[in-house]
């Protein structure tokens with residue numbers, strides 16, 4: 055008596071930002087430079103679906119189709135006991151002996167599951183639901199009931215609603231992903247039982263079909279489960295009941311998808327036959343004919359096969375042009391393919407028909423934030439939350455946007471609220487870990503992200519987050535393992551790829567680093583940090599043109615950091631483009647006036663353009679900013695020596711040798727300075743040191759010092 059499936063949501067979060075420095079020093083005679091590398095950001099997503107269904111009793115024709123092949127799994131004798139939380143509205147409790155009657159209906163309705171799939175439903179929790187708000191339909195009430203009533207993990211839910219003020223033709227409704235069946239509780243117990251039987255089958259993956267004997271029949275003609283749906287239920291027997299995770303493991307999805315395809319063929323055939331007879335379309339059947347395509351789209355989505363998702367949803371829309379869920383799935387597919395405007399259009403089309411559709415508002419929020427419209431996205435989440443205050447995914451995403459705007463305290467507040475509503479919300483925990491990480495509370499961050507992983511070991515985002523914390527704690531190897539895990543779970547995790555690139559850059563394994571950065575840029579061309587990493591890597595590999603190109607892209611994408619300007623300045627130095635190099639060094643200094651590296655680069659540019667006094671001043675400034683700036687010390691010392699400023703040259707070499715005690719060239723040059731200062735004994739010692747470190751010293755210099763000492 056109704057159709058309409060409900061919203062598939064997707065959730066985004068961020069991981070990110072590790073502000074580590076990578077500085078393999080390069081010193082070329084007079085020119086010194088250093089490179090800094092920086093950070094990453096990340097996004098992950100999950101989804102939920104609500105599949106709606108219906109019941110009615112009208113008979114059209116007989117179709118006796120036998121399925122061409124039915125794949126039934128081997129079933130052991132072992133019974134799986136599934137704990138069930140039973141939620142009833144207050145109106146149910148006004149009936150006499152209500153608990154007894156509900157128990158009886160449940161045990162009857164679950165008999166087919168017990169008999170054919172060895173599933174035993176065991177009531178483990180009873181609650182009375184007293185909602186605060188009003189609802190305009192049965193489906194809305196069912197969804198709100200699911201959100202309002204907490205239950206333990208791996209517990210299925212059954213809702214019974216007796217109130218009569220919900221205008222809807224529905225007898226029942228199921229939320230597939232959440233593992234919940236909701237039915238109307240009426241005085242007609244046979245009808246309630248039958249509705250529950252139908253909804254319970256949906257919870258285990260069954261879809262509407264064309265089979266006059268089946269309880270899943272489009273026209274509600276049958277009393278038993280058809281072979282195809284039975285096989286689907288049997289394959290789904292081990293399904294999970296965790297609100298935040300897809301219920302079916304990968305290995306089950308393919309066989310179930312092929313069973314859905316069989317049912318889709320039956321439906322197509324029925325459609326053709328009806329058409330040939332000039333009869334009504336399938337759309338007029340009491341149960342929604344597009345059901346099977348929605349489930350196919352959902353599986354394709356979980357398999358990250360977005361084109362298949364779109365096609366299946368399109369077919370659903372053809373069968374039922376009113377299917378908002380079909381549009382929603384199309385929007386999600388397009389959004390994940392990066393076609394953001396198309397996705398936003400699809401969501402707007404849904405909202406025109408149903409402005410209060412919380413999950414679609416929520417999905418719109420995701421698309422807008424991906425597009426960079428952070429304000430618009432915040433508004434969309436707020437609207438969703440005004441309708442569904444307990445939609446923890448919306449709270450978490452809103453926090454994500456606030457984090458991006460640097461509003462950490464507000465983000466923390468929202469996440470704490472989300473977790474008070476559902477302490478087992480893995481993405482919320484991962485995002486909260488990000489807040490702590492940003493506040494420098496690493497221990498707390500690690501604790502929080504570990505909890506997230508306990509609830510969902512396959513949450514790529516949480517692995518990336520954990521990697522970042524470990525990295526900052528100096529545990530690079532463990533961090534790299536986490537980043538790699540994130541990428542195994544989600545090969546399109548651009549930020550994990552970027553973070554791995556950073557780790558390899560630190561290890562000076564440039565080829566590996568380049569590959570990971572390249573991967574990050576390919577996955578997410580808008581990720582500025584990945585362009586920066588790639589540019590830095592290419593710079594170190596000597597591919598200067600390409601390096602400049604990527605560093606410029608990072609800037610164009612809004613990454614205005616000291617590191618980008620410094621590296622760009624170094625790249626221009628390599629290309630001997632002195633004014634450009636100086637310009638970038640100055641931009642770095644505008645952001646960080648105490649940057650020794652920038653002063654050093656600026657000195658190089660001045661020197662190369664013949665501005666010797668400026669160069670001296672700039673290198674001295676570099677050393678004032680950082681007494682341990684080897685490049686500046688080395689450059690300054692060499693220039694002082696060339697300018698015959700022996701005393702300052704000697705002092706500078708002495709400072710440099712404290713940092714580089716094993717560099718024979720420094721000893722050699724210091725020996726020259728001492729010789730000129732007539733400190734021959736010191737000059738001799740330095741020269742001996744240079745020789746012992748393997749330098750072939752100039753024989754003339756050696757002779758000259760020897761002569762002076764003998765004298």
Ligand SMILES: [Zn+2]
Nearest residue numbers: 106107108341
């Ligand atoms: Zn149904």
